[in-house]
Amino acid sequence: xxxxxxxxxxSSNNYNWQVPPIPLNRTPLAKPSFNPTxxxxxxxxxxxxxxxxxxxxxxxxxxxxxxxxxxxxxxxYGIGDPFDFIYFPNNMVASRLALMEDGAMIEVGVVGRxxxxxxxxxxxxxxxxxxxxxxxDGSAIRIRAxxxxxxxxxxxxxxxxxxxxxxxxxxxxxxxxxxxxxxxxAQQLCTWLLQVHDRAGTNDLALxxxxxxxxxxxxxxxxxxxINELEKxxxxxxxxxxxxxxxxxxxxxxxCECYGLLSYSFENSLxxxxxQ
Amino acid sequence: xxxxxxxxxxSSNNYNWQVPPIPLNRTPLAKPSFNPTxxxxxxxxxxxxxxxxxxxxxxxxxxxxxxxxxxxxxxxYGIGDPFDFIYFPNNMVASRLALMEDGAMIEVGVVGRxxxxxxxxxxxxxxxxxxxxxxxDGSAIRIRAxxxxxxxxxxxxxxxxxxxxxxxxxxxxxxxxxxxxxxxxAQQLCTWLLQVHDRAGTNDLALxxxxxxxxxxxxxxxxxxxINELEKxxxxxxxxxxxxxxxxxxxxxxxCECYGLLSYSFENSLxxxxxQ
DNA sequence: AGAAAATAGTGCGCTTTCGTACAGAATCAT
DNA sequence: ATGATTCTGTACGAAAGCGCACTATTTTCT
Numbered sequence: 001x002x003x004x005x006x007x008x009x010x011s012s013n014n015y016n017w018q019v020p021p022i023p024l025n026r027t028p029l030a031k032p033s034f035n036p037t038x039x040x041x042x043x044x045x046x047x048x049x050x051x052x053x054x055x056x057x058x059x060x061x062x063x064x065x066x067x068x069x070x071x072x073x074x075x076x077y078g079i080g081d082p083f084d085f086i087y088f089p090n091n092m093v094a095s096r097l098a099l100m101e102d103g104a105m106i107e108v109g110v111v112g113r114x115x116x117x118x119x120x121x122x123x124x125x126x127x128x129x130x131x132x133x134x135x136x137d138g139s140a141i142r143i144r145a146x147x148x149x150x151x152x153x154x155x156x157x158x159x160x161x162x163x164x165x166x167x168x169x170x171x172x173x174x175x176x177x178x179x180x181x182x183x184x185x186a187q188q189l190c191t192w193l194l195q196v197h198d199r200a201g202t203n204d205l206a207l208x209x210x211x212x213x214x215x216x217x218x219x220x221x222x223x224x225x226x227i228n229e230l231e232k233x234x235x236x237x238x239x240x241x242x243x244x245x246x247x248x249x250x251x252x253x254x255x256c257e258c259y260g261l262l263s264y265s266f267e268n269s270l271x272x273x274x275x276q
Numbered sequence: 277x278x279x280x281x282x283x284x285x286x287s288s289n290n291y292n293w294q295v296p297p298i299p300l301n302r303t304p305l306a307k308p309s310f311n312p313t314x315x316x317x318x319x320x321x322x323x324x325x326x327x328x329x330x331x332x333x334x335x336x337x338x339x340x341x342x343x344x345x346x347x348x349x350x351x352x353y354g355i356g357d358p359f360d361f362i363y364f365p366n367n368m369v370a371s372r373l374a375l376m377e378d379g380a381m382i383e384v385g386v387v388g389r390x391x392x393x394x395x396x397x398x399x400x401x402x403x404x405x406x407x408x409x410x411x412x413d414g415s416a417i418r419i420r421a422x423x424x425x426x427x428x429x430x431x432x433x434x435x436x437x438x439x440x441x442x443x444x445x446x447x448x449x450x451x452x453x454x455x456x457x458x459x460x461x462a463q464q465l466c467t468w469l470l471q472v473h474d475r476a477g478t479n480d481l482a483l484x485x486x487x488x489x490x491x492x493x494x495x496x497x498x499x500x501x502x503i504n505e506l507e508k509x510x511x512x513x514x515x516x517x518x519x520x521x522x523x524x525x526x527x528x529x530x531x532c533e534c535y536g537l538l539s540y541s542f543e544n545s546l547x548x549x550x551x552q
Numbered sequence: 553a554g555a556a557a558a559t560a561g562t563g564c565g566c567t568t569t570c571g572t573a574c575a576g577a578a579t580c581a582t
Numbered sequence: 583a584t585g586a587t588t589c590t591g592t593a594c595g596a597a598a599g600c601g602c603a604c605t606a607t608t609t610t611c612t
Contacts, residue, residue, distance in 0.1 A: 098454035101533045106454035123439035129447055156429060163399035166442070171405055173449045178374035178382035180456035181493035185569075208589065217457035219570060224591060240578055240589055257377045461599075484559065495600060500561060516559055516608055557610070563603090570597070580587070 039065045040141060047088035047113045047141060049161060057158050060151060065141045070094075070134035072206060076117055077128040083121030085142045089113050092138025093199045095215060096173075097131040105131060107215040109173045110192075112199025119166045121145040122152050135207075136200050175258050183256040185218045186226040190255035192216060193236070193245065195262060203245045230254065315341045316417060323364040323389045323417060325437060333434050336427060341417045346370075346410035348482060352393055353404040359397030361418045365389050368414025369475045371491060372449075373407040381407065383491040385449045386468075388475025395442045397421040398428050411483075412476050451534050459532040461494045462502040466531035468492060469512070469521065471538055479521045506530065 039062050045051060053061070070076065070092055077083070079099060087094075093112050097105040108130065111117055117132055117140070152158055179188060192215065196205055209227060213220040231238050235250040245251065252259060315338050321327060329337070346352065346368055353359070355375060363370075369388050373381040384406065387393055393408055393416070428434050455464060468491065472481055485503060489496040507514050511526040521527065528535060 096450065098450050100454060100458060102458075104454075104458060106457065108450040108453040120443050123443055124436045125440075125443055130450055153432060153435075159429075160400045163439075164401075166446075167396050167399055167401055170442075170446050170449065173446065173453055174372065174374050174384040174406055177384040177449055177453035177456055178376060178380075178493065180453055182376060182378075182380060182382065210589075217454065220590085221571090221592080222569065228591080238590090486559075496560085497562080497601090498599065504561080514560090553612100555611085557608100559606100559608075561604105561606075563605105565601095567600075568598085571595095573593085574591105576589105576591080578587100578589075581585090582583100 039063055040067045044090075045088075045141060046090040047116070049114070049116055049165060050088050050141060052161055054157055057151070057155055061143060061148070064143045064147050066143075067139050068142050069139050070137065072134050072136050074134045076132040076134060077130075079128060079131055081128050082126060083118045083128065083145045086116060086118040086121055086145050086148050087140040087142050088116045089140045089199075090138065091201045092140055093135040093196050095133055095135050097133060097215075099131060104217065105214060106217045107192075108176060109169055110135070110195045110199065111169070113201075114199070115165050115169060116162065118145060119162060119169070122149050122162060123166075135196060136205070138200075172262050175261050179256060179258040180217070183258065185216065185222050186229065187254065187256035188216050188218075188258075189223060189226050190230070190251050191259040191262065193243065194248070194251055194255055194259050197245050197248070198263060205243045205245065206241060207243055208241050315339055316343045320366075321364075321417060322366040323392075325390070325392055325441060326364050326417060328437055330433055333427070333431055337419060337424070340419045340423050342419075343415050344418050345415050346413065348410050348412050349487075350410045352408040352410060353406075355405060355407055356403050358403050359394045359401065359421045362392060362394040362397055362421050362424050363416040363418050364392045365416045365475075366414065367477045368416055369411040369472050371409055371411045373409060373491075375407055380493060381490060382493045383468075384452060385445055386411070386471045386475065387445070389477075390475070391441050391445060392438065394421060395438060395445070398425050398438060399442075411472060412481070414476075448538050451537050455532060455534040456493070459534065461492065461498050462505065463530065463532035464492055464494075464534075465499060465502050466506070466527050467535040467538065469519065470524070470527055470531055470535050473521050473524070474539060481519045481521065482517060483519055484517050 042058075044067065045065075050058070050061075050065075067090075068087070076087065076094060089112050091113065093110060094117055095107045096109040096111065098108050099105050111132075118128075120128065122145075152162065179191070183191075189212065192212070193205070196207070197203070209223045210220045213223045216223070227236070227238050227243070230236050230251070233250060233254075235245075235247045235254065237244040237246055318334075320343065321341075326334070326337075326341075343366075344363070352363065352370060365388050367389065369386060370393055371383045372385040372387065374384050375381050387408075394404075396404065398421075428438065455467070459467075465488065468488070469481070472483070473479070485499045486496045489499045492499070503512070503514050503519070506512050506527070509526060509530075511521075511523045511530065513520040513522055
C-alpha cells in the first residue's frame, strides 16, 4: 500500500535511450487469442500481483490460469458485460474508459502489469459499469471470476494484495480527475505517455494521435501540435501510428506533477515472496 | 451494487420546492464536537450503510459507535494522517480533495449518508493519500478503524456492503475525471450542486462561491457568472455564503449527463434489513 | 461605532482549446 | 499497380475560461 504513491522509477534519467528502429510494417499477431493447452509457468508470468502471491495461493490458482492475447483496441469489458473472467496483464496496457453521451470515450485510468482488470467482480459487482479496452497488443493471465472470488473471500493476504491495488487505482483516478481541470493538454499528454510507457515494456508505442486525443478528451489537432513540439525537443519520435519514446527524463520534465503521483513503482517484481 | 448507477431520485421534478427563509446570522454550533456519553440509538442514525447492516453486525458495532460533529471546512483526514477512525456521515457532506503543487485543492468525490469516510483503512492502507474535508456542518457516526477492520475481515455481508460502496465511489470519481475535460464549468456547477443537495438534507447550502470555485478547479468569477445565470432562471437563490436550491428539476436540465450517473439512489434508507 | 475582513459583482485583455476544414503522406486492399 | 483508406500536418475564426484588478456590500471584530 505504501508503494501506491511511488517515486519515479529508477530508470528515469535525462539520457537518451537506445531507440530500436520502428518496424515499418506492423506484423499482424500470429498468436492465437487464447491458449487452451495449459496453464502458464512462473517464467511466463510478468504480472506483479501474481508474482506477489504467497506460494500456497499461487499453486492453488495456477491450474486456473490461462494466457490470453489481446490486440490493441480490443474491448475487454463492455458496459454491462458480466465479469466472467478477471485478467492480470503481463505486458499489455489497458485503459478504463468512461462513455459519454456524445459517444466520446474518455480514459479514466491505465492498468498494466502492476494491476488487474475486473476487481469489481471480486467485491460483488456482477457487471462492468465502465469500458475496458486494450491499449496495446499483449498478453494477460485470466482466471475465472467465480473461482478467484471464492478463494479471495477466505484468503486475507490475497484480499490485502488485490484490494491494495484497487486502492492505488482509485488514487490514480482521483489524481486524473484533478489533473483534467488544471493542466494543459501538453502536460497531460506527457503524463499519459509516461504512464503507458511504464507499462508497455517497449519504447515503440503503437498509438495513433487520434486514439490519444480520444483518451485525453482533446482534439486530434491539439495532440498533433503538442507531439510535434515534443519531437522538436527530441523527447520522442513520431511516425504514422507509432510514437517512440527517446528521452524519458525530458518527458518527465514536461509532464505535470501528476505523473510523479500516478507512476507506479515497478521495483517489486523480482521480490516476489514466491520466488524468494 | 446494482444501485450504483441509479436513476435520478424520485423527488426530482420540475416543481419549485418550498424554500425555507435563509437564517441571516448563521448560528454557531453549540453542539460539542464529540459526544462521549454513549453510543447512538437507531433513530439517531441516518447513514444508509449503517442502516443496511444485519442485526447481528449492527448490535456488534453499536457499542463502538460515537456521534461526532463536524463544521464546514473542517479537515477530517489530512494527507498522511493515520486512519484512526472511520466515519459514517449522517447528515453531513464531505469532499475528497486532491492537493496540487500550486496549493489548489480540487474535489474528486462527494460523500454523504450513502457512504463512509476512510474505506481505505479497511483494506490495509495505514494513512490517507487524499484530503477529506467537511463541506457542511453535520454529524457522523465514528467507529475505531481497528475495531471495524477486525469485524470486516470475518463478516462477508459487511465486506460486500462496504466494498460495494467503494466500488460506487470509484465509479463516481471515474465519471468526474471524464466530466472535467468535456463539460463546461456551468454544467459541472449544476451537477456538483445537485450532488451536494442530495446529501445535505436541506435546500439552503452554506457555501461561498470561492469554495465552489476551488472544488471545481475554476475561477471564482466564472462561478459567480454561472450562479447569476441560474439565479436569473430562478433555479436557485444566492445570498452571501448561501445558495438555496429552488428548482431541482431545472438544475438537472442544466447539469451535464454526469449527474444522472453520479446521483445515488436514496430510496433504501427505510428498507433496512434491521428495521424490517 | 468604526475598522477590518470576507464575500460577491464586474470588466478587460490574453491564452488555450475548440470546431471545422482541407491537403499531403503513408499504408492497405484488391 | 492503383485506388481507397487511414493518419498526420496545418490553418483560421470562435468560444471558453483565465489572470488580474477594482468596487460594492455584508459580516465580523474590537
